[in-house]
Amino acid sequence: MKDNTNQQYEKTVNQFLTKSTEIKEGESKGWADKTDCGAGIFAIRKQGKLFVYRNQCPHRGLPLEWIENQFLDSSGELIQCSSHGALFTIEQGRCIAGPCVGQTLTPIEHEERDGFIFIK
Numbered sequence: 001m002k003d004n005t006n007q008q009y010e011k012t013v014n015q016f017l018t019k020s021t022e023i024k025e026g027e028s029k030g031w032a033d034k035t036d037c038g039a040g041i042f043a044i045r046k047q048g049k050l051f052v053y054r055n056q057c058p059h060r061g062l063p064l065e066w067i068e069n070q071f072l073d074s075s076g077e078l079i080q081c082s083s084h085g086a087l088f089t090i091e092q093g094r095c096i097a098g099p100c101v102g103q104t105l106t107p108i109e110h111e112e113r114d115g116f117i118f119i120k
């Protein structure tokens with residue numbers, strides 16, 4: 001009899017997202033319907049490190065991007081919400097300007113392993 005308990009566990013805690021090479025330095029990328037609440041998620045790579053957040057602005061709960069996969073402002077240093085212009089730090093997801101100053105994006109637990117990215 002085949003024991004697939006571990007395989008099922010892996011599936012529930014590690015959902016494959018994409019290859020590491022799909023998110024290049026200084027770029028962002030989004031995916032729809034990846035969370036329990038139906039919101040999408042997005043990822044940004046900065047200085048080699050990956051940051052992943054729920055694609056839901058704390059101001060009105062709307063998705064952040066104005067163009068597919070474009071979550072950053074023109075400087076590339078901050079995350080920008082397209083609806084009312086809130087600006088968030090990439091590292092903490094904390095709003096530093098706009099209508100929801102002090103609130104934060106929801107981080108998504110993730111792991112990069114063997115050239116692949118998984119979310120939990």
Ligand code: FES
Pocket residue numbers: 057058059060061062081082083084085086098099100
């Ligand atoms: S919904 Fe993001 S700033 Fe208003």
